[in-house]
Structure formats: C-alpha cells, structure tokens
Amino acid sequence: MKQAIDAFLLGFPALFSIVNPLSGALIFHQVTAGRSTRDRAHLARLVGFYALIVMMVALWAGSYVLAFFGITLAALRVAGGLVVAMTAWGLLNAPEKREAQKQEQAGTPVVSDDIALFPLTIPITTGPGTIAVAVALGAGHPRLFAGLGWFFLGMTAAAAALAVLTWALYRSADRLTVLMGPTGSRTVTRLAAFLLLCIGVQILITGVEDVLGPLLAARPAP
16 A cells, blocks of 8 residues: 555656646636636546546556667656756746747647647647656556556556546636636746656656666676
C-alpha cells in the first residue's frame, strides 16, 4: 500500500503541474463561450475522459514504444527532464505567452462540431509535455515482483484523479473565471511552473545518475 501511495504522490503533482487544469479551465471557458451550459458540461466530461485515456496510454505503453526504438530509460530521463525543465522555465517567466499560444490553438477552426478531442484535449489539456512526463513516470516502474501492482495502482489513481479534477474544473469554468480573474490565473500558473521545474530537474538528475553510475562503478580502484 505504501508503494501505491508513494506512486500517487509522485505522479499526481507531476501530471498536475504540466496539465495545469486551472488555467486550462479559463481557456475552456473562452473556447466554449458560445455554447449552452449543457453542451459545455458534456464537453467537459468528454475532455476529462479523453485526457485519462491519453495519460494511461502514455503511462503504460510509452516505455514499450521506447524499447521498440532502442531508447534507454536513462536517455528518456535526461531528455525528458530537459524538456520538462525548459518548458517550466518558459512558463515561469512568460505564462501569458504560453496561455496565448494555447488560446490560438483553441481558436483554430475545425471541421467537426466536436472539439472535445482536438483541440480541447490535445494539445490544450494533455499536450506533448504531458505525454513526455507520463512516459517518464511509467518507464520508472519497478519489476514484476517488486511492487509493480502497487505502482500501477498508484499511478492509475493519479491519472484518474487528475482526469476527474479536470472535468470538475472545466465544468465550473464559468465560476472560476469570475473568482480568479486574470491575476489569479497567472499566479496559479507560476506556482505550478515552479513545481514543474523542480520535477524536471529531479528527472534529469535521476537520468544523469543512471548514465554515470555504471561508469563510475566500472572505474578501477586507484
């Protein structure tokens, strides 16, 4: 049980920081402003469901895809840590620019009337950054008889909790827009970006340890 709790406490903050459903809810409100309350509630439910599927696929199939292409876990952690840290740094220094890019993507006209999958889920809610973080988290799973089941349970619970939270916040986007306002949104974005920066650095440190550890261990004693 402790392993499941540890996995949840690792996965939920990491995914929450990159998904940032609070600022996403404000964009959701703007994109769906011309729709009825019932339609917005339906879209919020679909986005939460699609986001869960994206995170689950990245968590549990991403590492096997990497293995197919011959990419090691250490390489993933180094590259993923750099990408996450750089993304967080940019978001920390210019959150307004990042949100403007998301809004521009959301405003791109689509042929289908259903915008739940694209662009509301991908790339606005669970974009490339979310997928990279989820793959990095899932690739760090223990072996089959070393707590894999508890790890799977904890990470799945983290993804499910974030999907439910995303649905709830998107459904309440109208009230959040009034309560938070532009200043509150920027504050939340910066706090989440700082946490994400710390997570990216930690992933990078773990990857560097994976690379240098065997090399240092193989050095002959003086």
